[in-house]
């Protein structure tokens with residue numbers, strides 16, 4: 001493998017917010033009992049850096065990873081340097097942090113800037129959208145505090161972007177959300193569509209969106225993006241599909257069929273394929289304190305699981321966008337149950353709407369590609 005991503009959960013699913021849609025919610029915060037131990041962190045860093053991959057990405061995730069404290073991240077980067085120096089061939093190490101932003105302060109930002117972390121801040125848009133879903137354990141909205149931290153990041157020249165979850169609350173406000181991000185200097189935007197099964201009703205939860213709703217939402221964002229005509233504004237799904245349409249490589253896992261390159265490491269060292277499968281035994285592939293990542297990813301059981309995750313439905317096989325979409329995300333193929341080998345991805349129709357629109361646009365611009 002050329003690159004591998006370790007999605008590390010230093011405090012597991014513990015969080016200082018209690019967002020409506022968080023699949024990790026359900027546990028309240030207790031710092032003393034919920035931080036990855038030093039030996040697990042050490043094994044994680046040494047094993048991934050020694051995995052024979054040229055690029056090793058660490059995505060620090062949660063719950064809320066900053067609950068682990070600055071010393072945890074200082075130790076992590078110190079270990080990264082030690083183990084990188086021990087490799088016989090060069091290894092590029094990158095760090096990304098996904099955070100709700102609340103625990104950022106000057107000292108932490110200085111550290112993340114000096115270590116070149118890319119920080120993804122979870123923010124859904126202006127307060128009247130964000131606070132509907134992103135609140136603390138007492139129901140108080142988090143928008144005001146998050147915006148203050150984003151301004152601090154901007155002042156201190158951090159590398160940061162926005163992760164916005166698109167729920168029913170967002171659908172009528174695509175332009176407002178885009179304008180808000182631009183006004184706060186959030187030039188790198190990722191829109192993550194929300195659809196989950198409510199465990200109480202066993203049906204889609206009430207704020208889930210349909211594939212068509214997601215497609216139309218992204219089209220509205222695209223229209224706003226076009227008007228500004230500023231190449232430094234990046235909207236991840238638009239950027240990825242445009243790149244693919246123009247013959248480039250799409251890296252995001254959803255459209256790259258590379259599920260096996262993204263492994264989640266839980267607080268206790270348990271390893272799962274993909275960050276969405278935390279604590280799902282079906283995707284549990286070992287423990288970092290007992291097995292080396294290089295052994296796990298070359299094992300037959302791992303290869304078979306990944307092949308199964310990469311399966312393509314009969315509908316996808318006939319689809320003109322297959323080379324760009326690659327059948328979408330395995331997690332969303334399984335969302336409504338049934339056999340993932342046969343299912344088409346939940347957001348399929350949305351991807352088609354977006355691809356048609358982008359394809360037409362670049363055709364009008366006079367560009368021809370193999371897909372048009």
Ligand code: SF4
Pocket residue numbers: 253254255258259260262273274275276309328329330331332
């Ligand atoms: S299951 Fe989906 S989110 Fe997970 S690695 Fe595969 S494509 Fe990515």
Ligand code: SF4
Pocket residue numbers: 315316317319320321322325326327328344345347348349351352
């Ligand atoms: S657009 Fe839909 S049918 Fe086409 S490859 Fe993607 S998921 Fe499959």
